[in-house]
Amino acid sequence: MTSPGDAAPVKPPPSFSPGVPRVATKTRYPSQRRDSSASLESDRAEPRIGTSPTPPLSRTTSELPLRPASPHGRPARSSTPQAGRSSLGSPIDGRADAALETRSLIIRSFSPVIGVYASSDTDELVRQKGFKDGFWELIRPFGENVPGKLVIRDSVGSSRGWEDYGVRFVDLKESCQPPDGLNQGRNSSLGQVESVLEKQLDSPGTPLGGSVHPNDLLGLSTTSPLYKLYLRQLLSIATASPHETFRHPVASVIATSSRNPAPLESLRQLYADTNNGSRRVPDWIHPEYLRYYVLVHDEDRDDISESTKLYDQMKRHFGLHCHLLRLRSNQCVVTDDDSMQVPECEWLSPSERLLGHAEPLVDLDSDGLLYLFESDIMAIKSFVRELVAQSVIPFMENKVAVWNDRVASRRRGISGRFMSMSRKWAGFGSSSRSSLTGAGGGASGNYNVAHGFYDYDNDEALLRKMADYAFMLRDWKLSGSTYELLRSDYANDKAWKHHAGAYEMCAVSLLLNPLGMGTKTKLENVDQMFETACYSYLTRCSDAPNTLRCLTLAVELLKIRGGSAAESAAKWAMRAMDLGLIESIGQALFSERISACYASRAPVNGVRWGSRRRKAGMWSLFAADMWLRLGKPALASACLEEAERLYADVLGSDGVFPMPEMQTLVDNLRLSVKVGYLEARGLDIKEETGSTDPLDNEETSEKLDRRLNRRSLIVNPLDMGSLALPPVQPTRDEDNLGNDDFERA
């Protein structure tokens, strides 16, 4: 179509303006739209109150948060149709940004986990500062974004710097829980995600409620904050489990404080605990993780020279992985000079969010938030940076290199292939090619069937750990090829969850690897892998959270790829909705996402076809419908606008759907959005409609009875079936004109 932006400055009469479709479309919106576009100049020039000829209703409705962006956004929009949202301008970089953001979110969700184990006196010291959970809670928010650039070397020796690297601090005892008993909690975790969303939507004061829409408007596929929250929740469900090692501790911080009478002894004791005491990890977690020793010095009470001496001793005893952390033990309050707010944790698991968020929401302005002295924050930040850059990452690099050398290369070479093949074929002449079915056929015997895990020192477990390390170090080429090695092993052992995980991560690695740009066949491969992973997760293991995680990763990563991959992303999203893994809010979010996937498919250069505008528009409308049913007219209206924008190109110049029932649905949606607003504001609807009449008298009567229908629909969506709309309902005048003189052929 023409670019509507051209029309704006000149303002030709509507019939000649290329912007006409927009204007015409707008008349189906609440009446003040048309009004503002007609008397545009005056509207902008004059102050909003009083002087304009618009009746009071129009003013109230125009200040409705139809798009909570701001009332000022609207005149601007009607003057330059699609300003800031036109398909020519900003969305391109906007989309790229959004894609990068989602990608970074996904990458960061797989960050190394560092256990924290502090002596009781350290926890006591930190508790004085107001952190209930002790040392772990204090340093946790600072691990999520390691300041500065981190340089990581990959397996071929080339280095790359990452700005957005992070680690996750966990309480070490979380990793030490047995795998059983987790299952019960994890099944409901999807429900928890849903309740988090609900809570977020219902809490009026949070920034999210207000900022959903402005962001939605900016580009074709800017991710809405709500969806980002959903994604983040979904990705942080996982707890330590045998089938993947992302949640296994890579390192552990062992902390003692200067208050301790015998710090060295206490460090030794803590270390012993992690080895065979109360903090011993289960059999499926590799126990040889890095130990990092921290001495917390109390600036307010203790003598620094003592602590330095102690620290020197520590270094002599425990080697290089030590740090002296200088903290003040007094509690910091807002009124202190150098107080800084503690950053919020980005990666809270759903259950934590449900538990912990309550108090900050209740009293936002008072003591719900924690503060720290600036010097403390600087100290913690530099501690985290040193920990990650000088200990954790070199440790992981080293481990990957060692395992790659010892375990993986044995399997990779020709001899390795022979070995695995001979193992597969050994000792069962009778069994056929499909060694999967042979009882002991290809099974290595390492798999502990009863408990569903490999011991940590088996080849399979080590390879998986190596691949996961490589993945966390963002060496996706190595991790991808290693997962590929593992897939068949797991299938042979019928370790289905491991199998699913290997397929999932293999596909994810392929998609994340910037060099492996997708040719058609590659994409089919990836699709196949996701298919297998889903099947194994859901049908063989009935693990819903992981299935959904897998599908969501597929959707997001394929969408970032763009082109035909975006389409298959949409297919995966539909699949996820179809499988019944998602509850109502998630369904609406996924519909929006499908729409975004289709919308990101650009038309072929120079021609009008090749885009997926209609599909995108359709899904946007469905999303609007779902939001309405959930009683969220604000979100519905955003979707509706998005749909309108998407349909603008494919509809005729009058912006009317050629198919009558589609038009009916759209009209109904628009009306119920409006009604929802008015109800939300507690306005009397009858009064409103009374004053609407003079504004658009042609359509009002029609609107009225439809509204009744629609309202009954809101109450009980099932009544729609009894609506008894005539199958073809020529509401448009031009249709009638055309049909009048038609006789039977």
Next chain:
Amino acid sequence: MSYYFTILSPTDVPLFNIAFGTSKSGGDGIARFRFPDAAQNTYMTQFIINSSLDMLEEAQWMSGNMYLKHIDTYPPASAYISAFLTPSGTRFVLLHQPPQPNIPASSSTSGAAGSMSMSLSASTTSSSSGGGLFGGGSSGRTSSSSIAANPTAPQTEEAVRQFMSEVYEGYVKTVMSPFYRRGMEIRSPVFRAKVSGAGRKWL
């Protein structure tokens, strides 16, 4: 198997609509669409057809045939779209929905759909009756009457092609009527009868 057949003008205006069910293997020729929500029955077919126009436009310019075969699928309702293009740019679009979901994970899908949709009154009746009707059809898959079982099979493509060309014949005759102007809705009962006859015959 339920069908929804639409003729669309080059500017996407629907000229003719008809919904019918299969008459093969004991079908009664009445369309029973299954959508996740019974409320969607009124508009879903139109939305699916409209959204498939994206694919149709692409297929229209990429292939030289009049019969474009199966061009699009709408997985949530397992609806399949076949299209036929007349030389004047008018599009015949046929939406067909097999009685049972035909995708590999069928068991889990139908279970999930059951738990999802709030009212199953319409959908269960249709699917159960459909299952009853086609119990024999899906077992005797080799016979030509079982096109319902697999919407993308060559037999189905062929049956749809036959249907489309028969409809095309009737369409040409109708359009040549001196009282018909281009872009008008087709209201001729003769044509409607012809289309439903072709549907009975081939689908």
